[in-house]
Amino acid sequence: MSTREMTSPPPTKLLSKVPEITIWFWIIKVLCTTVGESFADFINVALGVGLVETAVIFTGVTAVVLAVQMRLRGYRTGAYWLTVVLLSITGTLYTDLLTDQAGVPLWISAGVFSAMLAVVFTIWFVKERTLSIHSITIRPREAFYWLAVLVTFALGTALGDWTLDLTGWGPGASILLPLILIGIVTPLWRFGANPVLAFWIAYILTRPLGANIGDWLSLTAPEGGLGLGTLTTSIIFLLAILATVVYLSISKTDTVERASGTAAPPVTPGRRRTALGILAGVAVATVMLLAYTSSLPHKSALADEGPAATCQAGSAAPTQPEAQAAAQANFPAPNMAEFRTITSDTLAFVKKGDQTAAAARVTDLETAWDDNQSALNAADCAAWTYIDKQIDPVLSAVRAPTPKPATEQTALKNLLATLGGA
Incomplete structure (x- = not known):
């Protein structure tokens, strides 16, 4: 053309x-x-x-x-x-x-x-x-x-x-x-x-x-x-x-003015x-x-990009207590403990006003969550989707150019509650 x-x-x-x-x-x-x-x-x-x-x-x-x-x-x-x-x-x-x-x-x-x-x-x-x-x-x-x-x-x-x-x-x-x-x-x-x-x-x-x-x-x-x-x-x-x-x-x-005029x-x-x-x-x-x-038998190539869409298309999103119970029942205990520890550490750094340490620790949370995405999503897609949507505002709040401690703490506490933390 x-x-x-x-x-x-x-x-x-x-x-x-x-x-x-x-x-x-x-x-x-x-x-x-x-x-x-x-x-x-x-x-x-x-x-x-x-x-x-x-x-x-x-x-x-x-x-x-x-x-x-x-x-x-x-x-x-x-x-x-x-x-x-x-x-x-x-x-x-x-x-x-x-x-x-x-x-x-x-x-x-x-x-x-x-x-x-x-x-x-x-x-x-x-x-x-x-x-x-x-x-x-x-x-x-x-x-x-x-x-x-x-x-x-x-x-x-x-x-x-x-x-x-x-x-x-x-x-x-x-x-x-x-x-x-x-x-x-x-x-x-x-x-x-x-x-x-x-x-x-x-x-x-x-x-x-x-x-x-x-x-x-x-x-x-x-x-x-x-x-x-x-x-x-x-x-x-x-x-x-x-x-x-x-x-x-x-x-x-x-x-158009400099076009070569090739025959149509x-x-x-x-x-x-x-x-x-x-x-x-x-x-x-x-x-x-x-x-x-x-x-043919196959796995969706979008599974790693957005498995949440597959879950949400067929069922209603769980409530916070339902997601918490499902995660506790279906996700490996070591993974849940790791997520809770990282989230608690990040919250502690935010409360101390150490934003640099909080940003570094929240990256650990993102990495740990992404590394276990396939296994957790397979274990309970709905619970994975719910928690994943809670992690996004945590990342946004902690990494904001001008972080707001109240917003950070709210997002972190919501996530920690779902993860079963205090």
């Missing part, structure tokens, strides 16, 4: 708010989606900020940057791709909120976001008579465009995670499916498929592709990854995005119908592959 979509009437080039669709567009798009996965996980999990808090923060930052982007009169490389990066992170967080926080099954999330995208496209087309991104020359069209981008990120996240849940594929193998599908869509676009349809299909598929690459790089070797961690992966890809943006800003190869693929009714038929066949074959793979 290296030329502009063929639409009528032609876009006003001088006012275009989007880049030329070249190989650079797709490279930086994948880089952005990888950052969306890894950086969201780093802020939420590694720093212990919490899923809801992280989503609120990035929603606010995205709104500010998007407002600036909307006020620009033309395409600016840095502003455009910064907006894409933030929308990638925010869209990922919205899907995670539904899955991990609200316990909504991934197939429902995928259906909801698919319906939302269909509504956005329908209203956009009815009002503007085109869905081509190279018709983004006025603010109403740009508003539809950015809303569609946000929904595609959320949808791509849900579809990617749902695929992992259905198949049990590891992060490395999971890269292949979206990569192969993109490899099919590209020659079909050149053959004569509807360019707007081909563009948006590829745009959605780059989300699970980038996310799976991020997981493959960041997860540990036992989990099927290279073990770089979310922070290192985020830094690598942010630097790659920065280098690409600098190059494009200097070379101007991503601007031939478009005939016969070719268009043939390409559409092939796309439909590929979609059916993909569904059949996923259905067959799902029927």
Whole structure:
């Protein structure tokens, strides 16, 4: 997809708010989606900020940057791709909120976001008579465009995670499916498929592709990854995005005004119908592959990322006494004693005003909890989910830039009570 979509009437080039669709567009798009996965996980999990808090923060930052982007009169490389990066992170967080926080099954999330995208496209087309991104020359069209981008990120996240849940594929193998599908869509676009349809299909598929690459790089070797961690992966890809943006800003190869004018693929009714038929066949074959793979014995690849969603989807969350009783009955006593000791130590440091020691000790809690995650979740998923949600506010409170002792003590005492401590 290296030329502009063929639409009528032609876009006003001088006012275009989007880049030329070249190989650079797709490279930086994948880089952005990888950052969306890894950086969201780093802020939420590694720093212990919490899923809801992280989503609120990035929603606010995205709104500010998007407002600036909307006020620009033309395409600016840095502003455009910064907006894409933030929308990638925010869209990922919205899907995670539904899955991990609200316990909504991934197939429902995928259906909801698919319906939302269909509504956005329908209203956009009815009002503007085109869905081509190279018709983004006025603010109403740009508003539809950015809303569609946000929904595609959320949808791509849900579809990617749902695929992992259905198949049990590891992060490395999971890269292949979206990569192969993109490899099919590209020659079909050149053959004569509807360019707007081909563009948006590829745009959605780059989300699970980038996310799976991020997981493959960041997860540990036992989990099927290279073990770089979310922070290192985020830094690598942010630097790659920065280098690409600098190059494009200097070379101007991503601007419509400097586009090479490569001949557009031939478009005939016969070719268009043939390409559409092939796309439909590929979609059916993909569904059949996923259905067959799902029927085979396997462990969900999301078990290590978010087992809480599996528990919550099928049963009501326990109360604090129920979670405490279940943990005492089903979790190994040495583990429970270790968690209580660490939590008590952290609370003691907070009461003494030794924030440095408290932060160090709470990291011990996070490490011990994560190291035993698989065994504890298998022993009692509901109890694990309940305690895990109590640990998040503890991490957030103790690691806050300006810690509030009252908030810290409340979170620690709540956790200690569930763990069976005094």
